[in-house]
Amino acid sequence: MARKTGSHSQTTGPRVRAAAARLIARHGYAAVSMRQIAAEVGVQAGALYLYTPDKQTLLYDLMRDHLEELLAAWQAVPAETSPEGRLRAFVRFHIGFHLDRAEAVFIAYMELRNLEPARFAEIEKLRHAYEDALEAILSAGQSDGSFSIPDTRLATMALIAMLTGVTNWYREGGRLARAEIETIYTDMALNAVGATRG
Incomplete structure (x- = not known):
């Protein structure tokens, strides 16, 4: 009888999530079966239900874990005093965090339609x-005159789409290093919000 607790579950559970993330990112949620995930991990299909009740819960857990990690990591970034400094920090953080987790990013953005309503x-x-964290930065810049933005919510969504899009094309060893991309995107973000830089 398979064990539900102990060292085996502590190693197999993360392997199940990692295998599910790889397969869903590669083939899409609808095309991936629990049997395929089990084969990727190297266990019997029935054993997966020791770690997750169903595929829907597995998808939800992957998304929730990614977003909770994202929020915690952003909250740990040292605070900048000016809106421009905070926006610079946000851009660099967002690109760096997401490039290290391209599969999780794809799932979190592209598979929302497959979640149950609740x-x-x-x-x-x-x-x-x-x-909201980004919009608060933009609103602060709007309030103190350092940014010129017709609609802070629209600007928030546009910037996040632009920054997240890097994960679609960036490859290590390409023409531009990650640090160069972060610098260029930071300047583009500041230009997009009409930053009044000296």
């Missing part, structure tokens, strides 16, 4: 919390 609402709440 779980969709929970994931959207986490996404909005992160978006």
Whole structure:
């Protein structure tokens, strides 16, 4: 009889999530079966249900874990005093965090449609919390005159789409190093919000 607790579950559980993330990112949630995930991990299909009740819960857990990690990591970034400094920090953080987790990013953005309504609402709440952090930066810059933005919510969504899009094309060893991309995107973000830089 398979064990549900102890060292085996502590190693197999993360392997199940990692295998699910790889397969869903590669083939899409609808095309991936629990049997395929089990084969990727090297266990019997029935053994997966020791670690997750169903595929829907597995998808939800992957999204929730990614977004909770994202929020915690952003909250740990040292605070900058000016809106421009905070926006610079946000851009660099967002690109660096997401490039290290391209599979999780793809799942979190592209597979929302496959969540049940209650779980969709929970994931959207986490996404909005992160978006609100950027909007607060933009609103502060709007208030003190350092940014010129017609609509801070629209600017928030546009910037996040631009920054997250890097994960679609960036490859290590390409023409531009990660640090160069972060610098260029920081300047583009500041230009996009009409930053009044000296």
